[in-house]
Structures are given as C-alpha cells and as structure tokens.
Amino acid sequence: MANPYEISKLTIRIAEIMIDELKLEDVTPETFDPEIDLIDEVGIDSMDLATVALVLRDEYGIVIDEDDYPKLNNIRRIAEYIREKMDDGKEEG
C-alpha cells in the first residue's frame, strides 16, 4: 500500500523535474495539478516522457518501461508507478 506522504512528496518532485526538463512555464511544482492529463492538456509527447524517465531513472533507480508510457498520463500515475517499482525492488532485494 502506497504511503500518501511519500506519494505527495513524489508528485512534487516529478512536477519539479517536468518543469525543469521540459521548460514548462506558468506552473510551479506546488501548483502543478497531479491529475492534469499530460498528453492531452500539457501537450507532452513520448520524447518528453522518455527524457523525464531518464531523470527519474537517475533519481530513483527505476526503469520505466516504454510500453508503460501511455498509462503514465498524469503525475499521480507516474508517482504511483515509481512507488510500485520501488516496492517491488525492495521485495526482490
């Protein structure tokens, strides 16, 4: 079960990475709606997601499968995805 505190920290950090990497304007990590559709409403494409995925790989040591990109269409989903992968990693370890 995901820890809500961790998820909220994660969403802020993912928002920060998105803003930095994709040079998004008019939004801050705190005002970035974790439910907003990144593809339809923010206009993020697969190359953008791949870039963000590389930074997340560095930070959390998790690999985001390219086949999973379509599911990761908002920040909350990305945060949950990372949490699940991190939990899986712990179990395996």
Next chain:
Amino acid sequence: MKAKAHHLKDAQKKTWRFSDLIGDPAVGARWEKVRRYFFLRESTYDMTNRCNIRCDGCYYFEGSKQFAHENKAPEDWRDLMKGEKARGITYVVLAGAEPSLVPDLCQVCFEEMPLGAIASNGLRPIPRSIDYKIHISVWGDDETSLSIRKAKDMLVRQIDNYQDDPRAVFVYTFTRENIDQIHGVMEVLARHGCKVTLNMFSSPVGYTGPLRHTPQSLAHARQTMLALISEYPENLLFSPYSAVAHTHIRGLHDLYSCSYPRMNSSTAIGLGRSFRQYRADLTWDRTAACCVPDTDCTDCRHYAAGSAVVTARLFRHASDPDTFRSWLDYVDTYLAVWVMGYEKGENLCDHMVAPPGHGLVDD
C-alpha cells in the same frame, strides 16, 4: 545461444546515469542542440497521383493509394493544413507521386506549415518561395537510372536544378545492384557542392525483384557507407550508427519496434496518436499509415522510417556513452537532412555500435 550471450553482456554492463552521459561537454551540448526539435510532429501527404517518370520498385505505384482521386483545390489544402496545425502537427512531408507537378499546392502547405520536406525526383525545379527541405532521389548512375527510372541524364538535370540550393539533399538509395555506383555519383555530387544522404531500398509488399537486398548486399552497403563517411565529411550527412541501423540484417521494425500506426495499434501517445498519411484525395487510412506505406515491414530500412523510429528510442540508447553518442549522431543526421537551417555537427562516435539488445550483424 548468441542471443543469450548478448543479454549476459548487457546485464554485466555498468549502469550509466543519464546525468553522467550528458555530463561530457560535447555530448551535453549535442543533447541540448537536438532536444530543441523534439516538438516536431510529422504527417505526410500525397500531393498528386501523377509522376513524370516511372521507376521499378516505386512505393507510390504499389497498393491502392495511386487510385485516389486528386484534390486540386488550393482552399481544401489550406483547410487541411489548418486542421493539421490545430491537432498538433508541426512538420509536413509532401510526397507521392511527384509534388513538383503541383507547386501551387505545395506553396499553400508552406504558407500554413513552415516546417517540412518535399520528396521529389528533382527533374522539375520547385519554386524557391517554398522553403522546405527538398529530397532528390538518386537510384544509381545515369545508366542505371535510365534502365530503372526510364529517364535520361537524371543526375545532370538534378544538379542543374538544385546545385547551390540550400534546400536540396540528394538521397542515394542503395539497391542490391547499384552499391558500387555510389563512388562515381558521390564524386560528381561533391564536386558540385551538393549535400547527400543515404537510403536503403526497402521492398514494396510482394516485391521479389532484383533490387531487394540480401545479407551480402547489406554488408557491402554498410562497408561502403562507412568508407564514404570518411571520404566525404563535408558533403555526406550520415553517421556510423545510421549505417548500422539501416544495413542490419534485421529491419527497422525488428530492431526498434516501429511506432507508425500501421504497425502500432496504440493511439495513446507518439506517432500512433498523431501520424497520418493522407492520400491525394485528402483521406487517410490508419491501417496503412506510415511514411512508406506498402513497404514490406520485414524489409523496411527506409531513411524516412528510421528518422522517426530510431529517434523515438531515446530511452534504450541512454545506456552507455558510445550507444548514447551514436543515437545523438543519428538524430543530428536526421535533423540536418529534414530541417532547414539545421547544420550537422561532427559525429561523436566514430565507430559502429550495435542497436540496443542486438549484435552488430545479428543476434
């Protein structure tokens, strides 16, 4: 057995951080240079169903798109381009059968969409006011062109029309039969200061003729490409990794998973969502939508396909310095070929690197 050996080697590799990969100043600068173009989202358009020559193995005259009724109304094209812009398309490729026969329609597209390329046989000059890249197809020396394309003195006429034109890129397509002819053709094009890139003949569905590649011709083309890169650094827009990706015994789909709608059913993101290939009657068909429809997917090594398919695999290539540099060289090459004003830098990786998960030749 061989496949296992590769996976084992992959598993034993050090894991590189992305920040370390781009920490090298030359690599970091190139990354920043190419990523500014990640906004490009293409679709392609057949402008006519006519051509002033007829080539063996032509993609256009395979399949049903050649029978589409031509829409010649500039206002319909303008409306189409406006609609395309509204749905997020930022780059257009005007192709089949021969766009130079309808310059007025090309002009309308350019007015609405300032970024794009035209695929032409180069026999009719396209007005300079249409500031798209122009890809001029070359299929061998003039003797070969006469036999395959039934057109005399093609190269001379193409050079007359396009030398000193910053829009022009000559695209030499290697078939099984014309590999060695590139030397003479390249010498002439370089003497006239022309820019050149390389392409591989990719068979139309059902094509079994003499142009189709064999393992031997793929290997020969690869060695020839590598030699040309060193011989013509000023004129040739290409990289060692481009040679690997396009002459591998496995086609582009096998190596990278093609992301065009024809081979990718997902409409969630990327090309599967945005790409359309319009016929001359302005309709499109998702089941056929790719930049080279009616090409046999197992034999697809087409330069236009690779531009999108290899580029989309950023994540897989950010694994180690050589693989990432090779990918950057590939993207840098593709941007220089397709985008007006984009200058190719020196290749960052001077040797061949295997596609992720594969060997250099086969796994």
